[in-house]
Amino acid sequence: MPSPALHALAARLGILPAYVDQRGERRITSDDTRVAILAAMGIDAATEDAARDALEALEARERRRIVPPVRVVPESEAWESTVQFRVPEEWALPPDGSIEYACELRDERGAVTRHEGRIERTHAGVANIGLAPFIETGYYRMRLTLGVRGAVHEGEQTLIVAPSSCPVPSRRAFGIIANLYSLRSARNWGVGTFGDLATLAEWSARRGAAFVGVNPLHALRNHGTDISPYGPVSRLYRNPIYLDVEAIPELAASEEARRYLASEPVQRALADLRASDRVAYERIAALQRPLLDALHRAFLATHHGTGDARDRAYARYVEEEGDALTTFAVFRALEEHFTEPGAPHTPWQRWPAPYRTPASPEVAAFREAHREAVGFHKWVQFELDRQLAAAAERGRAAGLTIGLYQDLAIGTGASGSDTWAYPDLFLFDVAVGAPPDDYSASGQNWGLPPISPHRLYETRYAYWIAVLRASLRHGGALRIDHVLGLFRQFWIPAGKTGRDGAYVRFPANDLLGILALEAARHRALIVGEDLGTIPPEVPGTLKRWGILSSRVMMFEREADGTFRPGAQYEPLSLATADTHDMAPLAGFWQGRDIVLRQELGLIETAEELAEAWSARERLRRALLARLVGDGALAGAAEPPPDGAALCGAVHRFLCATPALLVGLSLDDLTGEVEPVNIPGVGADRFPSWTRRMRVPIEELSASADVAAALQCERPADP
Numbered sequence: 001m002p003s004p005a006l007h008a009l010a011a012r013l014g015i016l017p018a019y020v021d022q023r024g025e026r027r028i029t030s031d032d033t034r035v036a037i038l039a040a041m042g043i044d045a046a047t048e049d050a051a052r053d054a055l056e057a058l059e060a061r062e063r064r065r066i067v068p069p070v071r072v073v074p075e076s077e078a079w080e081s082t083v084q085f086r087v088p089e090e091w092a093l094p095p096d097g098s099i100e101y102a103c104e105l106r107d108e109r110g111a112v113t114r115h116e117g118r119i120e121r122t123h124a125g126v127a128n129i130g131l132a133p134f135i136e137t138g139y140y141r142m143r144l145t146l147g148v149r150g151a152v153h154e155g156e157q158t159l160i161v162a163p164s165s166c167p168v169p170s171r172r173a174f175g176i177i178a179n180l181y182s183l184r185s186a187r188n189w190g191v192g193t194f195g196d197l198a199t200l201a202e203w204s205a206r207r208g209a210a211f212v213g214v215n216p217l218h219a220l221r222n223h224g225t226d227i228s229p230y231g232p233v234s235r236l237y238r239n240p241i242y243l244d245v246e247a248i249p250e251l252a253a254s255e256e257a258r259r260y261l262a263s264e265p266v267q268r269a270l271a272d273l274r275a276s277d278r279v280a281y282e283r284i285a286a287l288q289r290p291l292l293d294a295l296h297r298a299f300l301a302t303h304h305g306t307g308d309a310r311d312r313a314y315a316r317y318v319e320e321e322g323d324a325l326t327t328f329a330v331f332r333a334l335e336e337h338f339t340e341p342g343a344p345h346t347p348w349q350r351w352p353a354p355y356r357t358p359a360s361p362e363v364a365a366f367r368e369a370h371r372e373a374v375g376f377h378k379w380v381q382f383e384l385d386r387q388l389a390a391a392a393e394r395g396r397a398a399g400l401t402i403g404l405y406q407d408l409a410i411g412t413g414a415s416g417s418d419t420w421a422y423p424d425l426f427l428f429d430v431a432v433g434a435p436p437d438d439y440s441a442s443g444q445n446w447g448l449p450p451i452s453p454h455r456l457y458e459t460r461y462a463y464w465i466a467v468l469r470a471s472l473r474h475g476g477a478l479r480i481d482h483v484l485g486l487f488r489q490f491w492i493p494a495g496k497t498g499r500d501g502a503y504v505r506f507p508a509n510d511l512l513g514i515l516a517l518e519a520a521r522h523r524a525l526i527v528g529e530d531l532g533t534i535p536p537e538v539p540g541t542l543k544r545w546g547i548l549s550s551r552v553m554m555f556e557r558e559a560d561g562t563f564r565p566g567a568q569y570e571p572l573s574l575a576t577a578d579t580h581d582m583a584p585l586a587g588f589w590q591g592r593d594i595v596l597r598q599e600l601g602l603i604e605t606a607e608e609l610a611e612a613w614s615a616r617e618r619l620r621r622a623l624l625a626r627l628v629g630d631g632a633l634a635g636a637a638e639p640p641p642d643g644a645a646l647c648g649a650v651h652r653f654l655c656a657t658p659a660l661l662v663g664l665s666l667d668d669l670t671g672e673v674e675p676v677n678i679p680g681v682g683a684d685r686f687p688s689w690t691r692r693m694r695v696p697i698e699e700l701s702a703s704a705d706v707a708a709a710l711q712c713e714r715p716a717d718p
Contacts, residue, residue: 014505066155162513165546175211190273195244201395403476411448443498483528
């Protein structure tokens with residue numbers, strides 16, 4: 001049965017009618033999927049009449065608006081069309097069509113610029129006002145007053161003027177990319193810390209690196225399966241497990257903390273954690289907590305409220321973070337309050353009803369009654385920020401010209417603090433994922449609640465701005481995981497598979513404009529993870545905005561299976577050998593990933609196994625042929641090179657490409673074999689995100705294999 005109103009409503013709200021999958025097949029969005037996604041957005045479209053009513057309500061609201069709540073304007077256009085407003089059809093304009101206007105712009109410093117004038121005519125009910133020379137890049141609060149036949153009409157808007165591009169690298173450079181949690185050192189507690197990051201940054205700088213990249217540092221629960229850096233509690237704050245607890249200044253003032261640290265049970269537990277090949281998140285967090293509690297008490301007793309340097313630094317941080325930090329800290333305190341010791345966390349959706357809303361009187365009363373618990377989580381984030389800043393500074397002082405290269409996850413967990421703090425922004429009856437492909441016939445459901453692009457717009461992109469500022473803090477570069485999500489996201493209705501999903505359009509130009517503004521302010525480079533099936537308009541758009549593409553050597557192959565020549569790599573890109581979702585080079589060469597797939601049942605038959613090994617042999621030969629052909633490996637490579645020599649040849653190849661940035665995986669440099677993650681496989685089957693490195697960072701300088709693998713001399717810029 002035809003459903004024109006449903007289709008028009010879905011299109012109006014960005015639900016795409018179809019998409020082309022990896023096989024080139026066109027997949028049509030079903031009406032059931034349209035209805036389910038609209039319902040998740042809070043819109044009843046179960047019948048044609050309901051859909052028609054919803055569409056008319058949307059159109060009526062737009063007709064009543066003088067100005068939209070937010071507008072992102074490129075700097076190049078701002079002087080000619082800073083202000084754009086709509087004249088509602090019901091206004092009775094004078095015969096000449098003129099409208100008097102008064103525009104008040106308040107910039108971020110509080111300075112106000114006023115502009116008055118008259119518009120003689122509009123074009124199809126829309127008028128533009130240029131305010132040269134008063135506009136430069138930044139955020140403005142605009143109040144527009146229109147006078148028509150003695151009647152006064154007002155509108156308010158957040159006006160965002162964006163630069164034309166993100167910063168781009170000034171010269172070719174390489175860096176080291178590591179999974180921070182996997183770092184092994186003599187001092188850490190079985191998981192990498194910001195102290196280890198500082199050491200790695202200094203070591204990398206001494207070897208000519210310009211940056212050190214890490215996995216997302218977002219806050220996690222570190223309990224049970226809540227350990228994936230790509231499914232965090234919050235993208236606004238960081239994971240306490242990365243604290244170098246013995247570098248916290250209060251340790252010197254706390255006899256209680258030093259006594260705990262020196263106790264035999266703690267030292268025995270530390271020895272076990274340091275010797276383990278896996279990161280035991282839950283055990284580490286449990287061992288940390290009594291020490292952190294003691295150190296927080298020492299902070300309250302010796303610094304807080306004294307006005308000394310430590311207290312002033314804490315006060316500055318708390319003031320800068322404002323309500324967002326308080327909300328996060330209250331959430332963590334409430335979560336601890338409503339969760340039994342040792343039990344899985346209780347999702348906030350199952351807390352007593354008054355506590356599910358941050359602004360409720362009950363939450364305010366809890367905050368007052370539990371000031372120390374709330375203050376503890378603020379203090380932990382303050383110390384995390386201090387230690388990350390110190391790691392970045394040590395890297396810069398050692399010669400990292402770009403600095404720390406951080407990673408922004410595509411989403412946040414459904415029961416996390418971000419969804420509690422912004423409940424109207426997130427949708428809970430759909431999940432972000434990926435459509436069916438050769439790896440998964442039913443698609444992938446990542447279990448992450450999507451952000452409503454319409455609510456994001458109505459809230460003036462406040463959350464996106466906050467996420468970017470948090471992610472760019474103390475960094476010189478930022479990787480945007482699954483950057484396609486800024487253009488469109490694949491949503492799967494609850495209870496369905498990827499076969500029933502659809503793409504939903506996002507306001508890409510607005511999001512990219514804000515990204516460019518924040519990147520420029522932080523003087524940071526932006527890398528977009530644009531792997532997989534990418535719509536044809538995306539690469540050109542990213543390039544126009546100065547966003548580096550991702551080029552992974554293992555994926556850079558021609559239709560016949562041969563590896564693409566290095567000269568054909570995109571210059572505005574970050575080139576790497578592999579990703580965190582793949583086996584390291586040594587594991588690839590040995591076929592460790594094939595063995596794991598067989599053990600996990602992903603390869604089911606002897607025929608599939610034989611084909612996997614045969615395909616791997618072809619791929620190995622193709623890789624050697626490209627390395628020899630591009631001069632990265634001498635001779636005919638017979639016999640095949642050992643692990644370090646192969647890694648060195650791959651790195652020589654990558655560093656000879658035109659790619660402006662090259663990332664060398666620390667796992668590849670040290671010859672790691674095991675992957676850190678196997679996508680789509682649950683923690684009950686494979687312990688993703690827990691594999692620790694075999695080589696401690698203290699031994700990197702003395703390792704001949706690391707020296708042989710670290711081959712990256714960038715050619716001079718043309």
